[in-house]
Amino acid sequence: MSFGDSDHDPDDMFVHTKMSFWDHIEELRMHLWKAIIGFVAALVIGLFIGQYAVEFIARPVEVQLNKFYERRVKSVEEKLQAGNDAKLNEINMHKEVEMRFKRGQLAQAFGLPEPAGASEFVDVEVQIRPLKLAGVLATAQREIGRRPALSTLSVTEAFIVYFKVSIYCGLILAAPWIFYQIWSFVAAGLYTHEKKLIHVYLPVSIFLFLAGVMLCQFFVIPVAIDYLLSFNEWMNLEPDLRLNEWLSFAIMMPLIFGAAFQLPLVMLFLYRLGVVDVPLYRKHRRIAMFLMACLAVVLSASPDVFSMMSLTVPLWVLYEFGILMCVWSPRPAEEVDEPDPEEMVEV
16 A cells, blocks of 8 residues: 555654654664763762762661660660679779888878888778779670671672662762653653643652652661661660661662652642542542551561651651642643534534
8 A cells, every 4th residue: 555645654653743753763762872871971970989878878777786786785884883793793892901101102192291210111091992984884895795787798798789889879860861861852742731741840759759768868767777776675686787788778768758759749640630639539538548558568668667657657748738739730621622513413
């Protein structure tokens, strides 16, 4: 089957565009290569800052491990000071002993004139106060053992962790450039009002994502570690945390929080599509909150109650914020297509 100059192939999806299908493929290939080159350049930078990034990621758990160690030492120290250790209690008691000094040495020490018979010895009762606190602290530290720290179990684990973190740093640094290349390709096929929506809601999406990441990094993770280590303290167990396992926890948790904080935009998107409306959101609020709690149980990288609630409560707040966004951004009035007069059939 052939087509003339005025005919078009009905299967050609790019018939109304100025670019052919292969032109679009070439345009996509060009943007992909630019994105890859930008990522490689950012990866080189990531290799230089990878060590500092590992230290930043490991700092929360190291701080909590130090606090855990200090609490255990203090607990043992208090027990020793209370007299639970009879031997140490006996050592720390004030003792009175007799010591022999020459008369001349005593007179010289007190600034007195040297008496007759300065070479004679005199017995003096002296009360000795031992270094009680230093002795208790050293004993407690010996009983607890070494200070806990992140450890590696293989010779290659430190290198693998360093390389992973460098790749993550490269992705983060190259993300604006990669998104710009994706946007440059996609924006060519969008209408003006669609571009306007992207310009309005993309900054909101970035803000919500960063808010979720920062909440997790600076509040949830330190408190969650302290809460989980308290079980080790309660059960008198020594924690031995691996660097690689902590890396997975420390990276997944912020990403989960950042993605979960996109809930208001998802609600707004469904509302603008006409799938749901504001009264439906309000009517099924309790069911939605229950489902968000169940979702938080699945998404939380840590199985403890605190991590689950630290994600659930913000989701409840964001659900209400999503309802407000739907109220503030109502759906545009649906246009009613008028029938073509030529297609109207007289009855």
